[in-house]
Amino acid sequence: MTSTAAAPRPAASEAAKPAPSAPTPAPTIMAAAVTNVPVTLVPPTSAQALNLFEAPPPPRRATETLEEIRTDLGDCQRCKLAKTRKHIVFGEGNPHAAVVFIGEGPGADEDEQGRPFVGRAGQLLNRMLQAVGLKREEVYICNVVKCRPPGNRPPEKDEVEACSPFLFRQVAAIKPRLICCLGAPAMRTVLGVKEGITRVRGRFFDYGDAKAIVAFHPAYVLRNPREEKILREDFEKIRDFLKTSG
Template sequence: MNRRVLGEQIYGHLRLFSALGVRYAGAARGERKAPAAPHAPGPSAGAVARETVAGDAAGAQTLEAIRADLGDCRRCALAATRNRIVFGAGNPHAALMLVGEAPGAAEDEQGIPFVGKAGQLLTRILEAIDLGREDVYICNILKCRPPGNRNPQPEEIAACSGFLLRQIAAVRPRVLCTLGAFGVQTLLGTTESIGRLRGRVIDYGGIELVATYHPAYLLRNPMEKRKVWDDMRLVRDRLRSPQGPGSR
């Protein structure tokens, strides 16, 4: 990873935790990567920044400023094969933010996340908990489509993750729902499987994080829809709860 990409990743982490009011971040001794408690501790910023975080910085940037900073991104090899950058879409002040993995073919053509078959399923899932796409903010770990819809590579995640963290800081949702393994693994810094991480609320720096399967996975494995419905009911319940770690 080159210094520029590393710097942007660190900057994204600092922006996120600053916006959340975290003034000191340090990894607890003996911290486990994949806690089994129903409310697991959020990610330790100690792996990224081991110094005091100034909590009164101007706060999160706007999504427009972050998109401008992303520009015509050439930070990884995906720039050579993409058609469009897929930054994100939806309500910039949403209480619910959804984070997927990477754009597909339809998203690469339109520049909008989740517009293909998986996106249509996601729309129906949201409607089932009384939400429209205009009510939420949606983005992906990667902003460019990997060739052939292959899995994101570590260097691609590293190049993009700083921008994702800044998006989270800008929106500052009450609930963060990750779709698929790469989103939750990236944010928590773990290799724990999505099957073990889903079904519970994880405190992510004051934001309630719920992990679930990606809609594309459901298209291939419809028998898992019940688990996703359980996860989305958990999301709905946290949004309706009058209090919680991420309440504004």
């Protein structure tokens, strides 16, 4: 599927022009044990497009609510996915969640119901949450794009550019301690990481004053059942982080 303040920049673009000062460092890969710091995420402006391999654009404002962002999104016609969707899938969960899970985009079941992660991948996500003592209603769940790509294909660059500013505004409104990127599209959009997901999954990154972790998308695990153990291990890291950072 705009006074301006400094935004969290998890990774510097290789294509960006050099600035007079030292360049912003790339996201820092951290060990599993991390310490918590207060979150001050600020959402990006929708006036600037997000490149899949660049950090989020500059901020909008830090006082929005999820309801205001949803109202601003409206009956979105900002990309071609609007022509084929049934429902906008904005996201759901605790508006003050400690952890936000970000997937790729809605599937057929999500498009039908207008809710994120309600199909088979969502059932696996629910099991992983339950296995580590988390409840779905305690977390927040959303996607990089809010409308289903036809045939469940990956979202295209222009679709991500149209939708990602709303995603970053959601994250800023929630102010989580941890962001979990489920799958490569979420990893690239949120963190600007170019490496393969198998090399970085399970590791923590700095994201402004919050942290981010990369995990396999549940849909990938359904196609590759042997990876379920790895997904479980990453969810255990999420649990341990929340216990030690609170």
